[in-house]
Amino acid sequence: MPLYFGHSAKDMKGSDTPLVQVEDRDALGELIRGMHAGTYPRGAVVEAPPQFDVWSAFADVHVFVQAAGGLVIDEKGRLLAIRRLGKWDLPKGKVEKGEAIDEGAVREVQEECGLKEVELVELVTSTWHTYERKGKAYLKRTDWFLMRSSSKERLVAQSEEDIEEVRWLDAAGVRMMELDTYPSLLPVLHAWRARTA
Structure with a gap:
């Protein structure tokens, strides 16, 4: 909302x-x-x-959380996506204390997808959302970075983060993802599409 x-x-x-x-x-x-x-x-x-x-x-009135994620493309222009808890998503997570935001974004992509070589390109957009956990209200800012990696690397889903699948998606796959993802990701995908078109 x-x-x-x-x-x-x-x-x-x-x-x-x-x-x-x-x-x-x-x-x-x-x-x-x-x-x-x-x-x-x-x-x-x-x-x-x-x-x-x-x-x-x-x-x-919220606890602030800084997160970062990646809009990772391969040499074919495909987007890296994850399936978590039955929904398509993008790799992202909390930035650790003392860690630069862009470094946190790369680390999260590497951890959640099993990639070793990830090139950071630029900041694409930022999103904000709120959630409640254990009676506390949180306000999360996620900075989204355009990144590049190779499809030759083996993808490994980080199961301890409830990631079921990691996949490179072509344009048709991204359209499919948009039908089965969180509404807060749609502006991120639109910003990515505008940058890579």
């Missing part, structure tokens, strides 16, 4: 996305409770007055 934050959010409003006025921290708390209760299944556009930094207030 996407949330869009702004001080004049009317221009961001989609036809089926409700506009929610948030004047202070109490109203923000109501929004967050509604978000977790499923009140906004299509997301919400959050509008706040200029004197209220709604994004900082939202971040303050």
Whole structure:
């Protein structure tokens, strides 16, 4: 469920996305409770007055998690994808304390897919999402990097991370993936497609 934050959010409003006025921290708390209760299944556009930094207030009530992942292509232009818990996904994970974000992205790709040689190219996009675990609310930022690797390397799924399969996907495979992945990955795949087209 996407949330869009702004001080004049009317221009961001989609036809089926409700506009929610948030004047202070109490109203923000109501929004967050509604978000977790499923009140906004299509997301919400959050509008706040200029004197209220709604994004900082939202971040303050969550534990921040920095993650990084890879949009890895091979010499044929295919995208590396993983199947985790029955859904197609991209290799990613938490950045370790003291680790550079781009180094964490490469490490996660290597660990989750069994690759040894991975070339980092550039940052493509960043995504944010929230989740709850053991009564705590988390706000995760994932930085997505374009990478290159060889299809000659043997792919090995990291089973301890619940990865069932690792596969190189051609254009038709990526379209299939888009039908069976998390909604938060769709903008990442679109950004990758725009960079590699």
